[in-house]
Amino acid sequence: MPTPSPDALHAALAGVNDPEIGKPITELGMVESVDSDDTGAVRVTVLLTVPGCPMKETITREVTAAVSQVAGVSGVQVQLGVMSDEQRSGLRDQLRGGAPQKEIPFARPDTLTRVYAVASGKGGVGKSSVTVNLAAAMAEQGLAVGVVDADIYGFSVPRMLAVTHPPTQVDDMIMPPVARGGVKVISIGMFVPGNQPVVWRGPMLHRAMQQFLGDVYWGDLDVLLLDLPPGTGDIAITVAQLLPNSELIVVTTPQQAAAEVAERAGAIALQTHQRLVGVVENMSWLELPDGSRQEIFGSGGGRTVADSLSRSIGAEVPLLGQIPLDVAVREGGDRGVPVVLGQPDSAAATALRAIARQLAGRGRGLAGRKLGITPTARV
Template identity: 70%
Template sequence: MSASVSTISDAIQAALATVNDPEIRRPITELGMVRAATVGDDGVVRVELLLTVAGCPLKDKLRADITAAVGGVPGVAGVEIEFGVMSPEQRQELQSKLRGGGGAEPVIPFAQPGSRTRVYAVASGKGGVGKSSVTVNLAAALAARGLSVGVVDADIYGHSVPRMLGAEGAPTRVEDMIMPPQAHGVKVISIGMFTPGNAAVVWRGPMLHRALQQFLADVYWGDLDVLLLDLPPGTGDIAISVAQLLPNAEILVVTTPQTAAAEVAERAGAIALQTHQRVVGVIENMSWMELPDGSRMEVFGAGGGQAVADSLSRTIGAQVPLLGQIPLDTRVREGGDAGLPIVLAQPDAAAAQAMGAVADRLAVRRESLLGKPLGLKPAGR
């Protein structure tokens, strides 16, 4: 082979290495997806690409990304792509590569001692306080700040996160590993992605626990900075399962200013006493409505969020701050219905600004103590 062809081949490989798999977000060359890449005498590059599964929903994006990357190499006259499918052995090898071990039982990475992912369990005492709206907007805001974010729609019976986040794709399976769809830079998984149409989920506690376990262990999340769990209202099976599966999860309590809602929210936060989890703070949603004349209408009363924060601080014996007050805005609902969170659609809106401020307070990656000297010395006798 001449030196010039060798140089072009090297450049083609380098170009292919810049193309990431849209679901795994790692280079296709690193994942073993490029079976061959040859350049003919006519300058046309022929790439043989192995998809993880037949009928990959992101096949067209891969074609476009590879064509753009390889087509930009000097001396390349055209790009032809032939798609194949990985064999079961190749998929197993890919799964082992992604999980960092061979054939080991799936584990929950966020529960491991060295995990640097901050896990926030978004809880509420009762339904209708806007917990899911807060969750998806916080996720979108954190992703917009450059963090790697995932959301588990743990509200199995009342799942709504995929629609509110605009995640329309279906999960892809690689052997027994699940690739979560993404929207606005946020990875998301929900039971709604596995049920036909708008079918109801009628499960008892053990099945709920197993579903949550699979969402955490079988889904390939990658290296997340933040994982948000949208919990169902109350202190039932899922809240208990989260405490068991993710003992390091921090509880984020959502309430409205209404006294009745605040009293119930206190019970949702007080579960931390029994599960030994940290309550990171309280968010008061629908705090007021701003009127055209600049005044505020407190539709649901006032003071509920601060009351919950003060009560939890006394009950737990540690400071629980009121992280923010989110004004009532119809555009929050509109954004949820359209799959475009208000923090992205209307970033200057008061509700978006308030949720962005809460995101700033939560955007801190956990520092791992694994392998770090703590500077401790044994006490002398």
């Protein structure tokens, strides 16, 4: 049997992506050497970005699998090393594409990323559950999706997406962990030991959001979802300042008391000049075995909020959907498997996917975007 060619080995390695960065390890300079002997035994030296990289086992497994498929390979040995300071610095500059450090890419007027800030007037309406399920549903549709757990005090997204390992840091750049379905996630919960509370005031909250948006390498995202804390406090104001292109989605329950509070959360758009995408009514009803519906929290809250906000801003704010009360949503959140993935045929999953399709199908406006045309002189 002929020995494997160097070109074939490099081609195989080019098909292996770094799990956190999402680019080929050959393009990132992670492949230090590839050697083979007359028997077809191949040794690959891969340089990890940092010592103790949490993805080292995944990288080893995928490199082994890719190289093993090359004709003439009888065995694969993967040796792991670590990038030097200079190599890490070069990688960081390469990923930033020459952009200034600390720049928030989603704040650029020509960004192609849709940024949705998911807000609620009060806690307990299922805002985080809606956020993670919308993210998982849009990722399932083939979109590149990221989630920022902006609820600094009440973070819950890591558990809901089963993210257990901390982010990898390359110099001052943070690589967000990748959850099920390819959703990239960042949360203060990844930096807090145990279940320790976060006791911060306004300036620290603002700085945390700056780091989540500017220091994290998100890559090319189609959609970025921010799970905001309840109310209209520091984080809501910070998001409006740092991400002027962000759009608001308001989550409420049918209960009139919750709807009144949700109206205030949506009305902040009048002061921050953010666009209101629509209202999501969660826990709308409980479907009973006989097919009837029990409206445990009343009815009409979502429509009330949508109509009230439409009158306030002078433009239509649609009711994007109604999500029934479903124990599968809670179970999925506890297990780290969003209901749209774990029980895709359930009533709640069907409603969530329908909302996700609406959000994913919305086009970007032309404001601030380069059209690729150049004026010419008249002849």
